[in-house]
Amino acid sequence: MKKNASCDGCPNKNCFIGHIQSPEWKLKLSNSKHLFIQKPGQHIFLEGNPVFGIYFILEGKVKVTISGKGNKEQIVRLAKDGDVLGHRGLGGDFYPINAIAMEETVLCFVENSLLYSAFIANSEFTFEMMLFYSGELRKAEQRMRYLAQMNVREKTADALLFIRDSFGINDETKELNVEINREEIAGIAGTSVGQIIHNLSDLEKQKIIDKTGKKIQISDEKKLREIVSAFYP
Amino acid sequence: MKKNASCDGCPNKNCFIGHIQSPEWKLKLSNSKHLFIQKPGQHIFLEGNPVFGIYFILEGKVKVTISGKGNKEQIVRLAKDGDVLGHRGLGGDFYPINAIAMEETVLCFVENSLLYSAFIANSEFTFEMMLFYSGELRKAEQRMRYLAQMNVREKTADALLFIRDSFGINDETKELNVEINREEIAGIAGTSVGQIIHNLSDLEKQKIIDKTGKKIQISDEKKLREIVSAFYP
DNA sequence: CGCGTCCTTGAACCGCGTCAAGCCAGGTGG
DNA sequence: CCACCTGGCTTGACGCGGTTCAAGGACGCG
Numbered sequence A, B: 001m002k003k004n005a006s007c008d009g010c011p012n013k014n015c016f017i018g019h020i021q022s023p024e025w026k027l028k029l030s031n032s033k034h035l036f037i038q039k040p041g042q043h044i045f046l047e048g049n050p051v052f053g054i055y056f057i058l059e060g061k062v063k064v065t066i067s068g069k070g071n072k073e074q075i076v077r078l079a080k081d082g083d084v085l086g087h088r089g090l091g092g093d094f095y096p097i098n099a100i101a102m103e104e105t106v107l108c109f110v111e112n113s114l115l116y117s118a119f120i121a122n123s124e125f126t127f128e129m130m131l132f133y134s135g136e137l138r139k140a141e142q143r144m145r146y147l148a149q150m151n152v153r154e155k156t157a158d159a160l161l162f163i164r165d166s167f168g169i170n171d172e173t174k175e176l177n178v179e180i181n182r183e184e185i186a187g188i189a190g191t192s193v194g195q196i197i198h199n200l201s202d203l204e205k206q207k208i209i210d211k212t213g214k215k216i217q218i219s220d221e222k223k224l225r226e227i228v229s230a231f232y233p
Numbered sequence C: 001c002g003c004g005t006c007c008t009t010g011a012a013c014c015g016c017g018t019c020a021a022g023c024c025a026g027g028t029g030g
Numbered sequence D: 001c002c003a004c005c006t007g008g009c010t011t012g013a014c015g016c017g018g019t020t021c022a023a024g025g026a027c028g029c030g
Helices: A023-029 A112-121 A123-149 A152-167 A182-189 A193-205 A221-227 B023-029 B112-121 B123-149 B152-167 B182-189 B193-205 B221-227
Strands: A035-038 A043-045 A053-059 A061-067 A073-080 A098-101 A105-111 B035-038 B043-045 B053-059 B061-067 B073-080 B098-101 B105-111
Touching: A053 A112, A061 A182, A061 B123, A073 A123, A073 A152, A073 A182, A073 B123, A105 A112, A112 A123, A112 B123, A123 A152, A123 B061, A123 B073, A123 B112, A123 B123, A152 A182, A152 A193, A152 A221, A182 A193, B053 B112, B061 B182, B073 B123, B073 B152, B073 B182, B105 B112, B112 B123, B123 B152, B152 B182, B152 B193, B152 B221, B182 B193
Parallel strands: none
Antiparallel strands: A035 A105, A043 A098, A053 A105, A061 A073, A061 A098, B035 B105, B043 B098, B053 B105, B061 B073, B061 B098
């Protein structure tokens, strides 16, 4: 682990690192076999893999995808440090999705037996976990609607905001805090690479974004949100 | 309540009626204010309503929708007796979705304080609830992919199967066990009414369905599933 | 019988996916 | 230091598929 991931002051309400950093858990997890590192592009688990437990991201970024027709991958979630991974497997035998590291990622694996004993011992943890699921479900169903009803321009804007809200932007440069290519953006928006490029160009002409540099800059977040405002309360 | 809903032998693994029929709960819920009836078309709660608790469906059918651009409603879930309703609100302040009765529906309302006390008292209940969320999340993310990648013909077939799997069919007549109009089917498929009608006609010509009677009959379920088989493992 | 609601059909328009061709930047080797 | 290659990005054109709309049919109801 490059640095000690901390949860103090973490703005992410659903951050579980606090739990796994408690003395009790630290002892259990001190065995190094629980921690491992994935390089960018490496998969953490794939659709159909048996479920042995869940993962906590200590550091890094991960995309969660569902593989579709003709090698198209639909990105259903973006996760970063403090997030849980593989929780969709819980209660089933096989993962229904793929998890792939987007950059060097440090993971903490918690095997089923340990996890279940935590659920039994700590009902508050179970409760929090349930709330976490509730929030994820809400988000997933919202995105369902976007995919069904938005046109491509709106989907493109929404995908950018989705990335922005998942990984954040640099306050100064307004660059997205992640390296992401057109294909991945298309995978989030649920459209083709061609359309993404087309619409990114349009957005740039309107000075809403800037893609001169390597990373996309969101110059005018307000206008970007206006594009999709009809879909948000 | 027209008849006493029972959970015995219920094939639905996620049926919660068993819980609320335990002696402990029966006592708590014996107060009649917890039970109420909704007529078809009446809403149980709407987007933006404050969350006071959750609901269990004792009898009837309910559609869960998200209202979209231009009065289009996207149906994200179909629920029947034994299902929970309003659980998306848990952990948030307002419902993110609408719940509307599709036929006369008997509901049991469980207010937050009662629910939370159940979570504290019965960690197994919390655990089961968590697993339920996990399953719902999985389903929602699968449907996300379908909406993004299927063409209209596939969406139409998938919508029919979605209804069939949610509410079942009459074994003899092969009719869907629910009255549902074209607009609602379009809301499930995430397409327009025109396309639904067009594709239903096509499916009828191929003798896969029959819509002579009032309710749609699924004559050849196998062929219907073949249409979408590329999307299911 | 007239009215309303839901369903059906067909035609016109246009948004979107696809593809071919070219651009640019970074890496590699002579 | 330049020539070449490769992979990601960009642009524009084409054509299919889907949305939308208008007009009409089927059915139930007052």
